[in-house]
Amino acid sequence: MNVNLTQNKNLKLFKIISEVAHRNGQSVYIVGGYVRDLLMKRKAPTDIDFVTESSGIELAESIAKEINPKLKVAVFKTYGTAMFRHNDLELEFVGARKESYSEDSRKPFVEIGTLEDDQKRRDFTINAMAISLNKDNFGELIDPFNGLQDLEQKTLRTPLEPLQTYSDDPLRMMRAIRFASTLGFNIEEKSLEAIKTEVERIHIVSMERIMVEFNKIMLSEKPSVGLKLLEETGLLQIILPELTALKGIEDVDGQTHKDNFYHTLEVVDNISENTDKLWLRWTALLHDIGKAPTKKFVEGTGWTFHGHEFLGSKIVKHIFKRLKLPLNQDLKYVEKLVRMHARPIALVTDNASDSALRRLLFDAGEDLEDLIILCKSDITTKSYAKQTRFKKNFEYVAEKIKEVEEKDHIRNFQPPISGEEIMEMFDLKPGREIGILKEKVKEAILEGIISNDKKEARNFVIEEAKLLGLNLVS
Template sequence: MPNAKEDNLSALSQAQHRAVSELLRVSPVADELARRFQQAGYTLALVGGSVRDALLGRLGNDLDFTTDARPEEVLKIVRPWADSVWEVGIAFGTVGCQKDARVEDSAPAQRFQIEITTYRSEAYDRTSRKPEVSYGDSIQDDLVRRDFTVNAMAVALPAKEFIDPYGGLEDLAARVLRTPAAPEDSFSDDPLRMMRAARFAAQLDFEVAPEVIEAMTAMADRIGIVSAERVRDELNKLLLSAHPREGLSLLVETGLAEKVLPELPALRLERDEHHRHKDVYEHTLIVLEQAMALEQQPDLTLRIAALLHDIGKPRTRRFESDGRVSFHHHEVVGAKMTKKRLTALKYPNDVVKDVSRLVELHLRFHGYGTGEWTDSAVRRYVRDAGPLLERLHKLTRSDCTTRNKRKASALSRAYDGLEHRIERLQEQEELDAIRPDLDGNEIMEILGVGPGPVIGRAYSHLLELRLENGPMERDAAVTALKEWWTNQSD
């Protein structure tokens, strides 16, 4: 039987074969650009994530390069060649550009997004959120400042010389995340790298080396100097990965979650001695995975809602006199906590609003029973969910993690029944756009009054009738409005 060493050698060989194929694909762009740098007296190398992805056989059209040319010289070289150039990262030594190129004679042109960064080193001042950038003189010095060994490999162009001074290829084959320098030095330079470790564990399904986990645990407080926007972006990448559980578990294990998303580790509630309520933390991770299984494509709003749907439970937990554990109104408390946390992490207003609403509504279905809701209650469910209805369907279905197969089957059938009723009512009533049977202008004309609060109250009354009884003929709606108006006057 093959041993671990033979397996590793086989993995290395396969990775190198994949890299050759990937590099040949982008050669028309990469080599042409490298020759321009060479003619100007500079070097150019494909680097970092691009090399890692080439070795994994998944190199896309976003290419990262490093060079000994300073940014001003990079601009002179790429401007005549690229289709467009941007300088948004030039303060950090990075020039971006776009190039449309045909990689095969008979194929249509492809669009390449390219970033070229001058050899550099950067470190955080302990009182600053921004790195101080200084330029380096060798590619080896540039690679040692990168976050992980699997991102510290380069391919010098156009010769295609593989540069791997820190054993990144072996770590890639072993599926291990290590840092090129001592992890304490790496994380001190840029504490966000601790979150990147969790993100790459989730994206690549890699193990994190013990010494890296130890440094993350010891230095978790250091994440506090990183801006909320950068933390949020890493968290998004982690959540949108194929294996978010691995990354989230690492954040909790190392104490980083306590600093950036404390509501998550707070879900690890101690169970009572009779084990009468389930592990909320583990339940949450399962809900996230089950929600992912229902997606057509990765949905950040749904995933955040799945992660946060029960964060109100620790604050609402009560041990009842009969021995039960209750979490009354945890969805309302959780919605407020969600809004506060996502706002602190600088999420866009629409994401804050949508996720908070999903958290608030995720328990609504549990009043449905086996179908006891009236059509009016179904209409209200749809109205309250609004454009989030499909996400609410997925979140509600995902929230069932019971091991009792009969109970799970009953819940699934009940929700099937609710969705069927929604579809039937939508066909009958165009439920997606529930409005009163008279609009504001008609209300003013019928009542003989101008704009003002009374029109809003009349509109709300007609909307309630619409929800309660379904569509009304115009004459019936006019009669109902006049009856309401008469009662207002009494």
């Protein structure tokens, strides 16, 4: 079969590569994800991989020189690869190779090989197809493992025996589930069973590499597809046991609680319909993480999870550390939203006072909108009437918050009187009294005792200072 490249926007580049390879007496093929996405008519990736049955480094350097003698080529001699950027593309060239693996490493022993050897070492048949750029068969699809058929049938299958494929490079187990989640493919049954068999081999893969695949699953259109497969294969129990601990329903005297694992997956899917923010999706994944350790049956009340949001917020840091996720503002953001996710719900069910709304505004700050998205996503009741009522209540609270914000300007507010001004007013040096007075001003504004106004704050401080035995000097 021939792939029609005449309408391809990179045709001119492919012709140059073909010409240079022919001049050098080298073969050249497009391989990997670019071929797959081209055949699926998906948006073409900006990175393109090429294989030659000789030196990839030599071919890359020759092509770069032909395109622009000033182009810089990055060479990786250990792997026999070279790459350079051209316009908005990243082009990588490698010599065809065959690989063998040791028991305790996913780093292969590499030997020079043929195109067929190179295709055999690919993870899945849909990634093992190649398009020839050679002059005698330019555009021909080389598909020894029926990848095109698997593409049409939306099936993920390994070119070789799956047990060997996953044992050799266990990261492929994560990649299988990532492709199932992002492409909407099914993992072939024999391949799925092989992942369950080889699941413990994931321990030899660095957590950083695992998280790259995990985050791609989290960013897929419906992350629950991948998360369910991770759970089914046993991978999730290894990566995130705190999440699988939420699985199951207990019954005491006929009283049950919902399965918080599957509830969590629903919340992740719900939030994914409204945001592409990775860390907001993570807040949905971890929002109930504190429920397993706080679960308790109370006679006359039923099942309770008191304080699960506060414990969950603390657990988030341990999870981020173990999973080698960023310990920066992203962590603080997830901790904060997990800790606060029950706050707006309380305001929905109570007759929310302006004071409570001001405090929510102050504590949530710039993340208030994301918090509301999380809370709306947390509504997983199957009753349409209940869903509609809860969402309507949230809209009402959001409107009230907007009114309070416009009136009081509370979000991320700084007290209208500074510590330096207080020191000057009472001729004080830095000390405990300054902190007490600043805190009293903040509380008075949040409680609505005074407005967020400098003059009112100054008068309030003068009265409060008298109770501390301080006298105004200016």
